[in-house]
Amino acid sequence: MIQLHTTRNFLIEQQSTEMDNAISAVGMALAPYLEANDKVSAESVINATFDSSFYSEVTLSILHDEAEIKRTFPSKTTEVPDWFSRLIVIDTITKSSTLTSGWMQLANLTVTSSSTRAYSQLWQASMQLVFGFAVTFLFGLVFLALILSAVLKPLKLIQLRAKAMSNNQFGEPLPIPRIRELSDVVHAFNHMSSQLKVHFEQQAQEADNLRIRAYQDPxxxxxxxxxxxxxxxxxxxxxxxxxxxxxxxxxxxxxxxxxxxxxxxxxxxxxxxxxxxxxxxxxxxxxxxxxxxxxxxxxxxxxxxxxxxxxxxxxxxxxxxxxxxxxxxxxxxxxxxxxxxxxxxxxxxxxxxxxxxxxxxxxxxxxxxxxxxxxxxTRQTTMGKQQWKSLVDEAIANKLFKFTFQKAIDQNNKILHQEVFAYIQKGNQRYSAGQFLGAIEELNVGKYMDMHIIEELFNMLSNDKSAGNVAINITQSSVNDTGFMRWLANKMQSTPQLKERILFELPEICFIKNSDNTGLLCEIINKNNFSFGIDNFGHNFSSISYLNKFRPAYVKLDFAYTNQIDNQVKADVLASITRTANNLSITTIATRIETSSQQEKLSKLMIRGFQGYAVDKMNNEKSI
Incomplete structure (x- = not known):
């Protein structure tokens, strides 16, 4: 504002100075023509001297015959916005001078300035000023952003690490910043992170030690x-x-x-x-x-x-x-x-x-x-592997697969999901999955059955909006098949509306024997915002620390861990395992719950999910 005010005053002063110079110069040029009463030449001098850039009106009043020569120039310009003209006022200046020859007065010359040029110059100066300030402000912002980025980088790292720690994920210690105030904070944060990491590892190790003591040969x-x-x-x-x-x-x-x-x-x-x-x-x-x-x-x-x-x-x-x-x-x-x-x-x-x-x-x-x-x-049920494969192929082709559903509930009796159990109904003969699954796994053709079952269940849930969440078991051979992974990825991408309603249940043996392939499949599932769980958790006596790496939504405990909870040693093992899982926000589900008293005892051991005959005495059977 100071700069604009100074420029405005300078332009007004410049107008006044130019008018004085112009009147003085014109007076000297007009005097000979006025003495000779040559009005035409006088008018020519006025037209040549004054233009519309600086003057809005020029009047020459000749005294001896009271004649008058007057010129008016338009003052409108399109360069300057109207709001600018209304905001900043530059008044016109009017000056008069009497032209003389010796002691004789010849004429009166009156000149009124034009503010058009002044407004134009002031507008240009304002635009240059605004542009200069904008460029300076932009460079200032960039410079300030660089400074703040360097200053706040430790805080950003602390924020990310705090978010990771809330999920029990611990990484390398944060680098110590040069800023004195933040270095103390980072030191304390690194110490806290290392302590929590050690605590979690000790807790997982404690669960492993208790489990080894109770169920494993040393x-x-x-x-x-x-x-x-x-x-x-x-x-x-x-x-x-x-x-x-x-x-x-x-x-x-x-x-x-x-x-x-x-x-x-x-x-x-x-x-x-x-x-x-x-x-x-x-x-x-x-x-x-x-x-x-x-x-x-x-x-x-x-x-x-x-x-x-x-x-x-x-x-x-x-x-x-x-x-x-x-x-x-x-x-x-x-x-x-x-x-x-x-x-x-x-x-x-x-x-x-x-x-x-x-x-x-x-x-x-x-x-x-x-x-x-x-x-x-026995002769009916002891079919060879190729015979079982042919039966499964026939069931896929003719849609002979049927499904039963068993509910899993939480401690508030709210349904978590319904686990799907597939069987083949051929005429009056019913074949459970337990009869043919082993042969299918040995022949490594489980993916075809899984793809068929997943396709049927996806269609069922898409058509039935009222159906609850379902958990679909995936065979071990499918987990290790890249073709199945690509197919499942495409299936999930094409039906994102089912991401909250379908869970995939993977056998624990896959996380131990085929951890790379299993990790890839879990990454694909998580990338598409679907969820997965682990079945038969604890059956293979592997360290439970792998839970922190894969982060399933839930684990279904092996029956051996929940069967003898009246034994204090085995109850301690179960409590230790569930505590570790709960700290990772992983739901632990006990299966084969047969009585309500069994469910109550397990609840006291921090089990958060229950599945079995006591939960769902009447399985809901659906045919597709």
Whole structure:
């Protein structure tokens, strides 16, 4: 404003000075023509001297004959906005002078200035001033932004780290800034972050230690007898077929007796590492005693069980120091296929008998007991892998897949989701997933079944807006198939409206044995804003610290962890696991809830989800 005011005053003063000079110069030029009474020449001088840029009106009054020469110039200009002219006023100046020759007065000259040029110059000066200020302000902002960016960068890093810490994600310590006030804050924040990280890791380690103490053999790392008995009880309570393999390794017993515990433990650890390759989502491998191991294999045929027994013998044979390969195998395997009438005692008794008989065959110390091998029911259900594959292909082509739904609720009885269980209905014959899933997995064709089931359920939910959230199980072979991943990604991208209503349930074994592929699939699911959970959590005795990496929406605990909660040690294990999961905002769901009292006890152990017969006694069956 000061600059504009100074420029305005200067322009007014300039107008006055120019008018004085013009009047003086014109007076001298007009005097000879006025003396000679030459009005035409006088008028020519006035026209030549004055123009519209500086003057708005010129009047020459000749005294001796009272004649008058008057010129008026328009003062309108289009360069200056009207609002500018109204805002800043530059008044016109009128000056008069008497023209003389000696002592004789010849005429009066009156000149009125024009503010047009002054307004134009003031407008140009104002625009230059505004532009200069704008450029300076812009450079000032950039400079200030650079300064603030350098100053506030530590605060931004603190903000991002605080957000990550709220999700229990800890990274490297933040760099210490040069700003003294912020350096103390960052030091304190780094210390707090490291303390929380250590606390979380200790908590996860505590849960692992408690679980190992309760359910795991400390030497081999395999399940212990208590865990196996729980799994056997659970399996025998269902109608699933399958079998068990009891391995007795005399080589290990001899090592303990002759060379001591260090040598014996070393052989156990080597054997456990090799035999663990047989572990799957459904199989359980346990160490029963010093030299006895058992494999529980639901959903398996007699031929497949025999193959597993032969693999066990081969693994044991590799432990022997026999360069000539002529010594007999210092081990034996007893195999038993389950009969529908078997209980725990009869099954284990058959395993001991099979093992005893196997020792009597040194060439191949392996015996299989299959009492129901020739019954009609067994012949109906013991189909080969290719037969099961053909049945599944037929079910996909003819849409023979049907679905049952089992609810999972929270502690307030609000439905979390409904887990989908698929089966094949062919005529009057019903085939559950447990019957054909093992064969499909072994042939690595589970993706075709998964794609069909997902397609059907996506269509069902798209057409039925009232249907609740559903959890869809994904097979292990699909998790490791990149073609399935691409197909699922396209499916999720084409139906974003279902992201809140569909969850994908992945088996825990995938996170342990195929962590890279599983991580890629989880990233695809998260990228499309869908959610996933983990099934059979804890079955494979892996460290639960992987939860912090993958961040599932929920985990469904293995039945063994929720079955014997009256045992204080096992209740402590469960509480430790659920506390770790809850701190990561992961919902823990207990399955096979059969009574309301069981649900109440689990609630006290921080279980936040429940699923089973007590929750949903009548499954809602739908056909598509």
């Amino acid at each position: 030497v081999s790392g395999l399940a212990n007898r208590s865990y196996l008995m729980t799994q056997l009880t659970s399996w025998l309570s269902t109608s699933q077929e399958g079998g068990i393999a009891l391995l007795k390794v005399d080589l290990i017993a001899d090592a303990y007796a002759q060379d001591g515990y260090e040598t014996g433990d070393h052989l156990v650890q080597i054997l456990a590492a090799k035999i663990n390759i047989l572990a799957t989502e459904h199989y359980t491998i346990a160490r029963l005693s010093q030299s006895e191991f058992m494999l529980l294999a639901p959903r398996i045929t007699a031929a497949e069980l025999k193959t597993i027994g032969q693999i066990m013998l081969q693994i044991t044979f590799e432990l022997q120091s026999d360069p000539l390969n002529i010594a007999p195998t210092q081990a034996a395997v007893g195999l038993v296929m389950r009969n529908i009438d078997d209980n725990m005692s009869t099954l284990l008794a058959q395993a001991d008998n099979a093992l005893t008989q196997a020792k009597q065959h040194p060439q191949e110390p392996l015996v299989l007991f299959d009492i129901a091998a020739n019954t009609t029911k």
